[in-house]
Amino acid sequence: MTSHTIATGPQQRAANAPSADTVQHPAPPATRRAPPAWLPSWKQVWFQLHWFIGITAGTVLMIIGLSGATISFKDELLDLMNPGVRHVPVETRAALTPDQLSQVAAAAHGQRVASVTMYAEAGAAPRVFFAPKPGERRGESVYLHPYTGAIQPEMQGAHFFEWAESLHRWLLLPRAPGRQVAGALALCLLGLALSGLYLRWPRRPLDWRTWLTFDPALKGRSFLWNLHAVAGTWCLVVYVMLTLTGLYWSYDFIRDNVDAWAGRPPRVAQAPNQGGKGKKAPAPQVELATAWRSFNQHAPGWTLTTMRLPTRAGETVQFTWVAADAPHERARSSMAINPQDGSVTENKPHASQGLGSRLVSIIYPLHMGTYFGLAGRIIVTLASLALPLFGITGWMLYLGRRKAKRAVKAQRAMLGGGEVLAATGMPTLVAYASQSGQAERLALESARALQQAGVPVAVRALDQIDPGELRQYEQALIVASTFGEGEAPDGTRRFARLLDEAAAPSLAGLQFGLLALGDRHYTQFCGFGHALDARLRALGATHLFPLIEVDRHDPVALDAWSQALARTSGSAIDAIGRQEEASYDSWRLVSRTLLNPGSQGGALFEIALAGPAEVDWQAGALAEIIACNADGSEGEDGSTPHAPRSYSLASLPRDGQLQLLVRQERHAGASNGGYGVASGWLTQFAPLGSALRLRLQANPAFAPCLDDLPCIYIGNGSGLAGLRSHLRARQHAGLAHNWLLFGERQQAVDSLCAQELEGWLHSGHLARLDRTYSRDGDAHEYVQHRLRQQAGLLRDWLAQGALIYVCGSLQGMAGGVDAVLLEVLGQDGLDALTAQGRYRRDVY
Known part of the structure; x- marks a missing residue:
């Protein structure tokens, strides 16, 4: 755990140690070729x-999705809409054969009967299918x-329901191209499901809560x-099943190959009935009673059967039937019976x-x-x-991301191109000194407000x-x-x-106003702001x-700043810094490991x-967390919430998962049994599975x-957290020219995270690894001492x-590292390193 200065209380000093365990390579080796900076990562x-x-x-x-859901319970809905049609009251007399x-x-319709579907359930209405009329693929029923x-x-x-099924299967397009379009969309859904799985894959995939837990307390983008x-x-599993089974009907080459593998005969394309084209012998008159009796003798326990009538003399009656103990409705048996004997x-x-x-x-039952x-x-x-839920939330997230990008682009534009944001008049300088970015955001927002009030501004760091x-x-x-x-x-x-x-x-002649950001948990509250204010006045500024x-x-202080800007500009100014009051999300404590x-x-x-997913x-x-007392209550005196603490992210x-490295603080005579408020809550008192405000x-x-x-x-101690996230990011980007110096006791x-560090060293991700342990041996060697020893390599x-x-x-x-760099580089060299953005710190 490292605690950020502006938004955290004091933290126990971590032991940074030196010593005997130094694993290193003789010199920084040539790195393996990394992808260009413009090339996105696989995850991107x-x-x-x-x-x-x-x-x-x-x-x-x-x-x-909606059309598929519509036809899922088609039979039940049709029976509800049409009582007495497919099921009639049971009578004592025998049903017709x-x-x-x-x-x-045949007598009522004047058409040849092609097949008859019978149901074993008493009172179920049989269904008769007629041969298709000329020019049609399918007959009436x-x-x-x-x-x-x-x-x-x-x-x-x-x-x-026939229309909904056509919409679902081929999008109301002509049948052949429609099936192919639907198949392409099925592949898109499969791609969405699998890419979503990849994007969400956690470091600890066996924790089911990480996968399946939804937090309804979330708000805004986090909720979405x-x-x-x-x-x-x-x-996910349902969509994979639906897409893979749907592809079977979408593409003939898939269906033909699957059928060939299964040993099924090749399908014969169903052509429209050509009717009067050419001479065709009339269908024979078939006596079905004998075949029906034989079927009942040889297929006991049937629940549904379709008997297909012969179309030529000498053909058998074909029965396709489902047994009462069948595993699913498409587990069909077949039987051919001679109608004569x-x-x-x-x-x-x-x-x-x-x-x-x-x-x-089972393809259809699965689908x-x-x-x-x-x-x-x-x-x-x-x-x-x-499916509409994913479409709607996906669009909302996309539009929100676009909006955020436009806002970031606008902010960056304010800092570019000479930084003057108005074309006329002497600009007012809006300057900032920022560590975490909060001062920069407030300066940008102040500059926009002034510009809208007609004040020319220049924004500078x-x-x-x-x-x-x-x-x-x-x-x-x-x-x-x-x-x-x-x-500073x-x-x-x-x-x-x-x-x-x-x-x-x-x-002399410069007038200035200063907004000092700080944290009252520190002794020198707003110390740099006060020092800057005093020095500017000493040099003649007013x-x-x-x-x-x-x-x-x-918010009270930020409102005072807004009012001061309004007085300075002579125009009304909207409240500055309200976006800084962004709500905390609800996170769940998954595990803590000593x-x-x-x-x-x-x-x-x-x-x-x-x-939030x-x-x-x-x-x-950084992760800013509001902790609770040991009993789960919030606040120091029952009226104000504890001050938030900021921790470097280690993942x-x-x-x-969001991972932190947290040192458990102990204070004699303190509340919470002597534990620090934030560290005690995170490491000792918060129950696993409980919610945290972050x-x-x-x-x-x-x-x-x-x-x-x-x-x-x-780094040293819990400072490994911030370094570990950087090294993981560099590993993912294929950047191996890395040197880690780390100290403990x-x-x-x-030996914190030893397995991970050793793995990086042996894989070449770490070109050099120096670890020091200050309590091993007589000399108390710390990490800054090791850096001084390696000044030439540095x-x-x-x-x-x-x-x-x-x-x-x-x-x-x-402080020790800073002193070593000053020795090695000199003041000008250290200033240049800092000005170039090559010396970056997250210390507490």
Whole structure:
């Protein structure tokens, strides 16, 4: 755990140790060739494909899903709409035989009967199918009263369900191309399901909560992500099943090859009845009674059978039937019977058919869900109805992402091209000194508000200018963060040093207003802001208004800043900083693992949290958490919430969890049994599975380097968290020119994440690994001592353009590293390294 300065309380100093365990290579080796910076990672490629297919094919998939859900319970709905048509009251007299039914139907319709479907259930109306008329593929069908033979009324709603089925199967297009389009959409759905699985794959995939838990307390974008991803996980298996089975009917080459594998005879294309073209012998008159009696003798326990009548003299009557103990409705047996003497010429029970044929027969039941009974049908229906949910949430997330990108582009535009945001008049300087990005965001928002009020502005970072440049402005509005105990942010240290020099220029004539950001948990609250204010006045600058202090995101102080800007501009100014009050998301405590049992430096835990699905962050980002007391209550005095604490993230989104390294603080005589509020809650008192209030915070000053440049990572104790996320990001990007220097107390108990680090070393991801343990041996060697010993190698790496990342305790380790760099590079060299953005720190 590292705690960010502006939004956290004091943390116990981590032990950074030196010593005996140094694993290294003789020199930084040549890196394997990394992909160009413009080349996206595999995950980015899959993400782009996922959203592109989702917003293009997604709309049509919604139609297919809704139409599929519509026909899932077609028979039940038709029976509900047409009572007494397919089921009549049971009578004591015998039901008519197929022979009698076919004669009645042929006489009533004047058409040849092609087949008769009979049901064993008493009162079920048999169905008679007629031969197709000339030019048609399929003949008409009617239901007959099982006891009288009367033609039953036409089924109301049947045409609608036929239309819905055509929409589902070929999108109302001509049949052949329509099936192929539907097949292409099925492939799109398969791609969405599998790419979604890849994008969501967690580091610990065996934790079912990570996959299936939905948090209804989430809001906004987090709620949409969680709903989209968790519901998608629930439906994933169903969608894979639906798409794979749907492809069987969409493409003839797939169906023909599957049938050939299963040993089924090739399909014969069903051509329209040509009617009068050519002479065709009339269908023979067939006596069905003998065949019907023989079928009942040889197929006991049948529940449904379709008997196909001969079309030529000498042909058999073909029976296709389903037994009462059949595993599904398509587990069909077949039988051929001579109508003259009732002899069975062919009998193929379903159980005796080949494995391939039996497997093919389950394709339709799987697609409809009937293979798993009523529960399966309900699940398939709900999954089909959920397709619009994914389309809608996907579009909302896409539009939200577009909006966010436009906002970021607008903010960047304000800093580019000379930074002057108005064409006329002397601009007002809006400057910022930022460590985590909060001061920069407030400065940008202030500049936009002033510009809208008609005030020409120029936006500059203090680390980009010299004090003398302030003289070209008449007014300056400065937003300044405080780092650590009253220090300037890393990037602003050069400006602060030059401002303090005796040769600093006079700033007489400059009027300025200053917004100082800080945290009252620190002794030097807003220390840098006060020091900057005093020094500017000492050099002759005067106040536009008195300094305004902000404790974290205090809305009262931010309102005072807004009012001061309004007075300065002479126009109304909208409230500044309201977006800083973004709500906290609900995250769930998945696990906590003690990494150093028996350590002299206090227990260090790996904390794993699960939160909104597909939430994104960069290596180096922070998690701001509001802790609870040991009893789960919030607040120090029952009225105010505890102050939030910020922790460096030790994982990446692709790991599937948000991971932290948290040192358990102990204070004699303190509440919570002597535990620190935040560390005690996370490591000791919060029950597994409980909810935590957390929001992610960008940390631009500690942004990752994903270019093909060497990187040196230095840290101690819980500072390994921030370094680990950077190294994981570099590994994913294929960047192996990395050097890690890490310190702890004792090798025996404090070898944190040893397996991962050793794996990186042996795979070549780490070109060099230096570990020091300060309590092993007589000499207390710390990580900064090891860096001093390797000064020559340090210069070589820096000459190759290396960046330096430092994460861990501010006092001791970070200060020691700073001193070594000053020795090796000199003040000008260190200033240049900082100004180039090559010296990045996340220290506490």
